[in-house]
Amino acid sequence: MRITEGHLPQRPLPHRMERTMSSHDHFAKHMQAEQRRSMAPHQSPDGAPSPDATRTPAHTGPEQRRWWALGFVLTGNLAVFAAVTMMNVALPAAQQALGLTDASRAAVVTLYSLCFGAFMLLGGRLADVVGLRRCLTAGLVGFAAASLLGGVSPSAEMLLAARALQGMTGALVAATALAMISVMFTHGRARARAFALFGMVMGMGTAASFTLAGALVDGFSWRWVMLITTPVALLVALGLVRTAPPTPTAGRARLGLPSALLVTVALGLLVFGFDRASTLGWAHPATWTSLAGAVVLLGLFGLVLRRSAHPLIPPRLLADRLRLAAFTSVFVVGIGIFAGMYILTTFLQGVLGYSALLTGLAFLPYGLSAMATSQLLTVVSGRVSAVAMLVVGLFISAAAIASFILLGTDSTYVTGILPAMLLLGAGGTIVMVTGSDAATRGAGADSGIASALVNSGQQIGAALGTALLTAIMTATTRRHLAGAGELDATLTGYAHASAVGAAIIALSAIGVLVLARGPAGHRHRAVA
Known part of the structure; x- marks a missing residue:
């Protein structure tokens, strides 16, 4: 029996109906009907147009509410992702204020990524079981509480605990946001606009988060980087309760707790292992034991999935070639976006000598590129296949990473950094918008x-890419220190790491094209 969030069932559904149509499919059809009714002219009982007939669709109740709900969803999703970039900017000041050791400073970043990545899939299944709106609002309230705890932390231990809680609750938000957009905007130009706005907000918001964090740290205190999130998250949660539609739930029996726990621990070990690789090297026991444990648990997870009546990741979800290509593309572009941002940040601060605020301002062209690309995607929606868009986005991202090879002692912001920012924003936005739409479309x-x-x-792509490229960059720099100065050795490390990253993304683009070949891939259109 299906239970709608916030409502008691009146009577059991016929078993045949349960088998032929999922609860989310019912909800999607209901949303389509509401959209058609909201766009139809209003009529009086005698058939004549009513005075409301001249109202535009955007001003009707259900239509207006879903666009407000979209704004709240995008704001909440941005808040949990910006928690990474903003804390990176605040770390030096936090370390000085709380007396953090270098290990504790690294753990402030690692714990968030660890819990965020590990609890993501469990959060996604919880959202299907208890309802999207309920899971999203609960995650936001928890995220607000964790941010408040971190902002008032008097010690390193409390700050680390707050970051772990931020990661766990943020996973609930991130796991639910795209699904909420997908069920509110099921088809047509409205869906294209919604996903374009998603790309625009995430691109521009990520770039702006660097600037905001720098201004808060320089003008007030590092604590405000976390404190400012509390009122934002609470307002978003309240707004979603008032505007987002209640969504159907799948029932407790479908949680798949054993497989959820297995994959949560496996992903946690995977993220931890990648982080250890970037700081301690690939040969360190903490690195290879964590990665080996993750491989073993992922193997057990696969066995449990095959035997489970209600698997955490239903095989039908990966049966569609386009959906699988979308998941692959998003994973690979995570390497490009986050590893690229890391390299650019270290170059700006370590080579060009930029302050925290100037570094944040330097990322604004990345956001502007993401905005412009999002607008372009609404123009080409329905005209270009999703596969073509994914491949083009990956090749643009590869070109952005490859441009780091040209960075040198004579590089300036305009000649060395700006082109990479523009390419990175465009390529990442194309893949994330197109991939998010293709991955969630028709998921029911x-x-x-x-x-x-x-x-x-x-998230896993970002952890893997950052760890891999950082390890290559560090090893290359150390190897060249004996025969060159520190700056030249560092630039050589950038070049080698960038070459490897660009090659990985370019080869993945070819792999995605091969994977998506066939009827399932070519009949889908980008954000159509």
Whole structure:
């Protein structure tokens, strides 16, 4: 029996109906009917147009509410992702104020990524079981409380605990946001606009978060980087309660707790292992034991999935070639976006000598590029296949990473950094918008886990890419220190790491093209 969030069932549904149509499919059809009714002219009982007939669709109740709900969803999703970039800017000041050791400073970043990536898939299945709106608002309230705890932390231990809680609750938000957009905007130009806005907000918001964090740290205190999130998250949660539609739930029996626990621990070990690789090296026991444990648990997870009546990741979700290509593309572009941002940040601060605020301002062209690309995607929606868009986005991202090879002692912001920012914003936005749409389209009762797979894939890709490229950069720099100065050795490290990153993304683009070949891939259109 399906239970609608916030409502008691009146009578059991016929078993045949349960088998033929999922609860999310019912909800999607209901939303389509509401959209058609909101766009139809209003008529009086005698058939004549009513005075409301001249109102535009945007001013009707259900139509206006879903666009307000979209704004709240995008704001909440941005808040949990910006928690990474903003804390990176605040770390030096926090370390000095709380007396953090270098290990504790690294753990402030690691714990968030660890819990965020590990709990993502569990959060996605919870969203399907208890309802998207309920899971999203609960995650936001928890995120607000964790941010408040971190902002008032008197010690390193409390700050670390707050970051772990931020990661766990943020995973609930990120795992649910895309699914909520997908079920509110099911088809047509409205869906294209919604996903374009998603790309625009995430691109521009990520760039702006650097600037905001720098201004808060320089003008007030590092604590405000966390404190400012509390009122934002609470207002978003309240707004969603008032505007977002209640969504159907799948029932407790579909949680798949054993597989959820297995994959949560496995992903946690995977993220931890990648982080250890970037700081301690690939040969360190903490690195390879964590990664080996993750491989073993992922193997057990696969066995449990095959035997489970209600698997955490339903096999039907990965049966579609386009959906699988979308998941792969988002995973790979995570390497490009986050590893690229890391390299650019270290170059700006370590080579060009930029302050925290100037570094934040330097990322604004990245956001502007993301905005312009999002607008372009609404123009080409329905005209270009999703596969073509994914491949083009990956090749643009590869070109952005490859441009780091040209960075040198004579590089300036305009000649060395700006082109990379523009390419990185365009390529990442194309893949994230197109991939998010393709991965969640038609997922039905699996919308939550499909959304979680998108964000989890991006997070794991970011951890893997940053660890891999950082390890290559560090090893190359150390190897060249004997025969060159520190600056030249550092630039050589950038070049080698960038070459490897660009090659990985370019080869993945070819792989995505091969994977998506066939009827399932070519009949879908980008954000149509």
